[in-house]
Amino acid sequence: MAVGLNEPPVLRPVPGVRLGVVAAGLRKPGRPDLVLMSLAAGSRAVAVFTRNAFRAAPVRVAEAHLQAATPRYLVINTGFANAGTGEQGQRDAEASCREVADLGGCSPEAVLPFSTGVIGEPLPMDRLIPGIADAFQCLEVEGWAAAADAIRTTDTVAKGYSEVIEELDGAILTGITKGSGMIRPDMATMLAFLATDLPATEPVLDAALRRAVDGSFNRITVDGDTSTNDAAVLVSTHTGHSAPLKSTDDPRFPAFAAAVERACTALAQAIVRDAEGATRFVTLHVSGGRDEAECEQVAFTIAHSPLVKTALFAGDPNWGRILAAVGRAGIDGLDLTGVTIHLGEVCIVRGGEPAVDYTEEQGAAVMAESEVTIHVALGRGDAEATVWTSDLSYDYVRINAEYRS
Amino acid sequence: MAVGLNEPPVLRPVPGVRLGVVAAGLRKPGRPDLVLMSLAAGSRAVAVFTRNAFRAAPVRVAEAHLQAATPRYLVINTGFANAGTGEQGQRDAEASCREVADLGGCSPEAVLPFSTGVIGEPLPMDRLIPGIADAFQCLEVEGWAAAADAIRTTDTVAKGYSEVIEELDGAILTGITKGSGMIRPDMATMLAFLATDLPATEPVLDAALRRAVDGSFNRITVDGDTSTNDAAVLVSTHTGHSAPLKSTDDPRFPAFAAAVERACTALAQAIVRDAEGATRFVTLHVSGGRDEAECEQVAFTIAHSPLVKTALFAGDPNWGRILAAVGRAGIDGLDLTGVTIHLGEVCIVRGGEPAVDYTEEQGAAVMAESEVTIHVALGRGDAEATVWTSDLSYDYVRINAEYRS
Structure with a gap:
């Protein structure tokens, strides 16, 4: 796997x-x-x-x-x-x-x-x-x-x-x-x-x-x-x-x-x-934060979201779940109109709204790869951080449900 | 379900x-x-x-x-x-x-x-x-x-x-x-x-x-x-x-x-x-905290642990995962020797160690039920908090992988 x-x-x-x-x-x-x-x-x-x-x-x-x-x-x-x-x-x-x-x-x-x-x-x-x-x-x-x-x-x-x-x-x-x-x-x-x-x-x-x-x-x-x-x-x-x-x-x-x-x-x-059940290797790159800690916080919030992880498993460019994770990351005074999100090279969210030229086909093409990069630009500073994670698959559940059996 | x-x-x-x-x-x-x-x-x-x-x-x-x-x-x-x-x-x-x-x-x-x-x-x-x-x-x-x-x-x-x-x-x-x-x-x-x-x-x-x-x-x-x-x-x-x-x-x-x-x-x-894919209804009761906030923090850390949730799905009394979640909940100066964990009425951890009279059969009997209560006593105060959650099953992954398809 x-x-x-x-x-x-x-x-x-x-x-x-x-x-x-x-x-x-x-x-x-x-x-x-x-x-x-x-x-x-x-x-x-x-x-x-x-x-x-x-x-x-x-x-x-x-x-x-x-x-x-x-x-x-x-x-x-x-x-x-x-x-x-x-x-x-x-x-x-x-x-x-x-x-x-x-x-x-x-x-x-x-x-x-x-x-x-x-x-x-x-x-x-x-x-x-x-x-x-x-x-x-x-x-x-x-x-x-x-x-x-x-x-x-x-x-x-x-x-x-x-x-x-x-x-x-x-x-x-x-x-x-x-x-x-x-x-x-x-x-x-x-x-x-x-x-x-x-x-x-x-x-x-x-x-x-x-x-x-x-x-x-x-x-x-x-x-x-x-x-x-x-x-x-x-x-x-x-x-x-x-x-x-x-x-x-x-x-x-x-x-x-x-x-x-x-x-x-x-x-x-x-x-x-080699994460348990992983079918995708995901790089989360968050830039434009006021400090590295808040970039890391946003990256880990996305990385831990079961909804983002299952969408990644499905190869579904469900950017709404990424956006919701950014929104709940607890960043004080985050101004949504400054937020830009890229899936690979494809801009999916600009100014907190779906990018006007984005099509689902573009997103699906990125998600079809086994290695996916998600870039989030917070637009409020110069700090950045990168976190790596995996998706959440049936096999993760199977491996951990059966671990001691 | x-x-x-x-x-x-x-x-x-x-x-x-x-x-x-x-x-x-x-x-x-x-x-x-x-x-x-x-x-x-x-x-x-x-x-x-x-x-x-x-x-x-x-x-x-x-x-x-x-x-x-x-x-x-x-x-x-x-x-x-x-x-x-x-x-x-x-x-x-x-x-x-x-x-x-x-x-x-x-x-x-x-x-x-x-x-x-x-x-x-x-x-x-x-x-x-x-x-x-x-x-x-x-x-x-x-x-x-x-x-x-x-x-x-x-x-x-x-x-x-x-x-x-x-x-x-x-x-x-x-x-x-x-x-x-x-x-x-x-x-x-x-x-x-x-x-x-x-x-x-x-x-x-x-x-x-x-x-x-x-x-x-x-x-x-x-x-x-x-x-x-x-x-x-x-x-x-x-x-x-x-x-x-x-x-x-x-x-x-x-x-x-x-x-x-x-x-x-x-x-x-x-x-x-009615949580997506839920097979178990889980009550997490944390007592003995210095304030309600830290009890809530421990309860949510357990509730969000994919390892605890998959063990619950498997009906596996894998108390080590509960203990590991308590340990990473970020409670300042937590003294493990004061921590007691019950699965239903069964004491599984006492003083931060496996309870001497605990048997896997007792734990398995509690986990066989569709409603499970986990009590964690922190032994450092009088505050308490209760949180309710569900397990993590194949169906959670399926439902969320297929949500938009």
Whole structure:
């Protein structure tokens, strides 16, 4: 079902990162569901996490561990989110880290746990613990593609990104992500793991990651539901030959930040292209706002409207629903006579009224494509924002009605 | 598909109100689609309208007319919302009023126009104008049931309410409403028309209507989409024999306000029971908040979650999705250990964790019913709020994907 999304490109190994992927039989037998990521000594890592008040146990543990130590291992499971699992969930996340630490010869605080899957059911520790030992046996630098495959839940396609940053001595940046539903990252993301061999300090990594996430994972929505487990991690293994990036004032920082943003944008868009039941990939571009926040507000209001989303599914250029969504977005003192809406290149609303030269045939032609852009110009300022979303189909309902069955 | 909703009860005539219902062939031939409501001289009326910034032409005209004169006629059409229709829409709404005024012998300002249906297409004036003349020919006091039927769009059932207010000398209160999708009234409602013969001044009617709407139409949601045409009207024909209600300090006011609230609540719930594709009627009760606003915010966040709504459709007691929605509702400083969630009478979450004695069988038994109550106790105050909503089914997608085809 993924819209314009193929299997990920070749994912270049990042010197200093090895991945072990196993089928631990956590939820279903025979399906790869456990990833161990080993980081070279000297690596640095930063992360952003979900702002959902109900944070999963692994999110709480990973955040605490990141503050206490420099990570050496990430352990990621699918099938179970380990969210809403109370004290037991906390103990299970910590026990997973201890097992990795024992086998890897580091402190438990140097291990970051991540989980995704069904909320509210305890981790099957009797299968997870042996799985960790198995994963240690198969660590390899070429494991990125297998890891991208293993962290999927309802994702139909593995998602990854890889580039050689030519401007930065050929440093490598590779990342993977997962996510398909419960997608409305709020200052965070679904699971995403990026690594580079370019030496960079935590403050530099943090600045690059936050900037990139704001313009990518924080600008996508499938269903408006923010997950309890969202996390994005950026690692520098410090194995590259460049001098370390120690400050955002370093003249090389913009090139690095741009590369991280390209990676995050590609991964975030991949999530929307593979959204549950999606038949269309929709770009919402709102310009002419007084500030970016109000542009974002209008874009997300359109993106969350079930009526707009079902019209997109039907390929129906029902611009009245777009207009109604703009109208209820809560923009103070919005003057309708300044509002213009384009569907692709076709002007459908001008000055708050149907464009005089618009015909349904023009709108239908745009909606016949699997990739649709909606531009809304508010006509009251210079700010703009872009949000990506999917349509609402029978399959979204089916996938989410059947998720636990 | 309506959940626990039969045809409306007997709708008692309100002395002073006559209704004419005709099939003007506006969108489909042979279907009643035009209602003329005639009010006795001396009637008083108040209304609340949508807060959507894109207000339909009839909403703008009705509001202006209400300020300029005392209404004698309401003219209501289905099939076309006359929203997003620009200057032409404004002229058409005014022309409809002039036609009614000419035939009824009143000023155009004494006529209130209402429209519901597809947004963005002009009113078919060539059929509407003759329809108005026909409606004058069939005005009758018994027309309420036919009017409730005629104002429907995707509604599967006509919706009405009627009572004799015993405490108030047997005054009659009768109302009708329509609405099924694009339902998330924001300080207003879908179309609702209520009338009483109890003499009451505008300030009294206004106080009673606003209070009632806040606890009824403003507490329902189907899909979070606020319509461009929402309106609720309360008429007093002053034909009753009681002394006029002139002040909210009148000792009879509480009984009147309570009756209006009963009527609005019944009509609002009827809309949710007949929500597009609904298979379940869901009551969300949030208590223990610091103020009503935060309780409402949590209730609406759950009510708008596509993941909760599809779980409800599936009859799946997936409490993790409810918990995730509470967590992303944006309640400042929410302490999870104080949160308790009940599904019907079954405690599913206590102190932010799964209740120890909870079993999936208990949850499944509650979800097997067509009427489900979800209680969320926030444990941080004394405020509470109730919101009613529906589930998200294949039929919601079908109805809205096919709406214009």
